[in-house]
Amino acid sequence: MRLGQTYEVVIDRLGFQGEGVARVEGFTVFVPGALIGERVVARMERVERSFARAVLLQVVEAAEERVLPRCSVYAECGGCNLQHMSAEAQLRMKKMTVMDALERIGRFPKEDVRAWVRDVIPSPNVWQYRNKVTWTVSVEAGRFAVGFVEEGSHDPVDTDDCAIVPEHVLRIVKAMRRVDEAVRGADMERGGETERGVDRSAASSPGQGAGTSAAMLSPWRGVHHVRVRTNGAAEVLIALLVAPGVTFSPEDVRLFRIELEAQRVKVVGLIADDGVAERVLFGQAQMEERIAGLAFGVSSRSFMQVNPAQAERLYAEALALAGLTGTQRVWDIYAGIGTLTLMAGRQAGSVVGVEIVEEAVRDAQMNIERNGMHHVRMMLGDAQDVVSRLAEDERPDVVFLDPPRAGCEKRVLDAICDAAPARIVYVSCNSATLARDLRILADRGYAVDVAQPLDMFPQTSHVECVVSTYRVD
Numbered sequence: 037m038r039l040g041q042t043y044e045v046v047i048d049r050l051g052f053q054g055e056g057v058a059r060v061e062g063f064t065v066f067v068p069g070a071l072i073g074e075r076v077v078a079r080m081e082r083v084e085r086s087f088a089r090a091v092l093l094q095v096v097e098a099a100e101e102r103v104l105p106r107c108s109v110y111a112e113c114g115g116c117n118l119q120h121m122s123a124e125a126q127l128r129m130k131k132m133t134v135m136d137a138l139e140r141i142g143r144f145p146k147e148d149v150r151a152w153v154r155d156v157i158p159s160p161n162v163w164q165y166r167n168k169v170t171w172t173v174s175v176e177a178g179r180f181a182v183g184f185v186e187e188g189s190h191d192p193v194d195t196d197d198c199a200i201v202p203e204h205v206l207r208i209v210k211a212m213r214r215v216d217e218a219v220r221g222a223d224m225e226r227g228g229e230t231e232r233g234v235d236r237s238a239a240s241s242p243g244q245g246a247g248t249s250a251a252m253l254s255p256w257r258g259v260h261h262v263r264v265r266t267n268g269a270a271e272v273l274i275a276l277l278v279a280p281g282v283t284f285s286p287e288d289v290r291l292f293r294i295e296l297e298a299q300r301v302k303v304v305g306l307i308a309d310d311g312v313a314e315r316v317l318f319g320q321a322q323m324e325e326r327i328a329g330l331a332f333g334v335s336s337r338s339f340m341q342v343n344p345a346q347a348e349r350l351y352a353e354a355l356a357l358a359g360l361t362g363t364q365r366v367w368d369i370y371a372g373i374g375t376l377t378l379m380a381g382r383q384a385g386s387v388v389g390v391e392i393v394e395e396a397v398r399d400a401q402m403n404i405e406r407n408g409m410h411h412v413r414m415m416l417g418d419a420q421d422v423v424s425r426l427a428e429d430e431r432p433d434v435v436f437l438d439p440p441r442a443g444c445e446k447r448v449l450d451a452i453c454d455a456a457p458a459r460i461v462y463v464s465c466n467s468a469t470l471a472r473d474l475r476i477l478a479d480r481g482y483a484v485d486v487a488q489p490l491d492m493f494p495q496t497s498h499v500e501c502v503v504s505t506y507r508v509d
């Protein structure tokens with residue numbers, strides 16, 4: 037098999053990222069965009085010892101599950117990778133992903149896995165469902181671009197057409213573009229000699245003096261990402277992620293505000309975040325959201341599930357599997373702003389949430405206060421240290437785990453098993469690390485009874501799953 041060579045292949049399964057997989061001349065060939073059963077023409081773009089990666093050139097025989105992607109930039113953008121697959125096929129694929137991981141990585145017997153893994157709960161919304169987006173910003177050669185990044189690239193795919201983000205959030209891109217055009221237009225009229233009071237020296241490339249190129253004059257120069265959060269009331273909290281030292285003039289902020297108003301975007305706050313500190317440029321640093329009848333404040337840096345309607349179902353599943361009766365002692369490890377922590381608080385004797393991000397713990401503490409839950413408390417720190425400290429004071433009945441994609445550190449799992457709760461309910465957004473961690477728990481005497489996948493991220497191959505385990509005495 038040679039690089040650049042073209043083959044006609046038949047896809048016999050899907051990989052973890054939803055890409056078509058075929059066997060060709062003893063190689064496993066991954067073809068993103070191809071579906072099971074399809075005959076496709078593909079060109080090899082990377083060839084290793086036993087596998088290759090190919091670009092889909094033509095679908096010769098299409099599968100029934102093939103649908104027309106909704107986004108105009110689907111082929112280039114790295115944001116979604118399953119828009120070419122019907123909604124039902126996406127759900128089937130996600131169930132297979134969880135089962136495959138439990139069998140291959142977790143080394144659990146096939147019959148057990150089949151009995152545990154339920155059908156995927158579909159998302160109430162499969163389009164425009166995201167309440168948070170982080171886009172890459174680029175101002176190069178005078179060209180302003182905002183968007184998700186193409187796989188294997190650093191350049192954003194410039195668009196304000198994104199099918200998984202609500203329309204009012206997309207209007208922020210329009211406002212940024214209009215500010216860019218207005219400011220650069222004005223600067224060019226003046227000969228590009230003024231920096232408009234914006235100190236972007238820290239972000240200058242070597243050899244680029246102020247006013248030497250159109251890119252230098254963009255108000256968004258020095259902004260590498262923009263992070264937008266929105267809520268059920270269609271309000272937004274915008275954070276401009278900037279290089280250290282980058283500041284904004286009041287004039288830039290005023291212009292942006294005017295354009296946001298012109299686009300009818302309801303902004304609760306605009307923040308500049310240089311990775312060390314957040315600075316509020318106008319409005320406030322937190323926004324409000326209601327989930328399952330509780331009020332939450334959330335900061336820009338804090339974690340919150342991205343699909344709020346589906347998040348309510350996720351929490352309901354996790355709580356049902358925990359079987360709380362009002363008296364238990366509960367730990368919620370990797371607690372974020374305390375969403376599950378507070379919901380568990382309505383059904384438990386006491387709850388402790390553990391979280392490493394300071395802003396999230398601050399949010400969670402305010403959320404505990406505003407919901408009057410005085411039997412719920414938060415601990416700030418790395419779960420690896422906090423859990424063993426916590427175990428010195430109390431033994432939990434139920435532990436929730438909801439780690440980031442990397443899964444739980446072994447030390448955390450060991451400390452929890454030492455504390456011997458009757459039940460551990462594991463919420464995961466990565467089936468591979470979930471399977472790895474469930475194997476560790478199984479070897480320490482925790483058996484799985486149910487694995488419930490949910491479609492939290494429609495149009496992408498990511499899958500959320502909640503698994504309940506119980507201590508075998």
Ligand SMILES: C[S@@+](CC[C@H](N)C(=O)[O-])C[C@H]1O[C@@H](n2cnc3c(N)ncnc32)[C@H](O)[C@@H]1O
Nearest residue numbers: 339340370371372391392393418419438439440
């Ligand atoms: C997937 S989120 C879950 C948050 C929360 N359970 C929810 O549903 O909103 C994972 C959380 O774990 C936190 N985290 C990551 N590493 C951690 C660590 N080593 N110790 C404690 N918390 C950590 C992250 O900041 C994030 O808030």
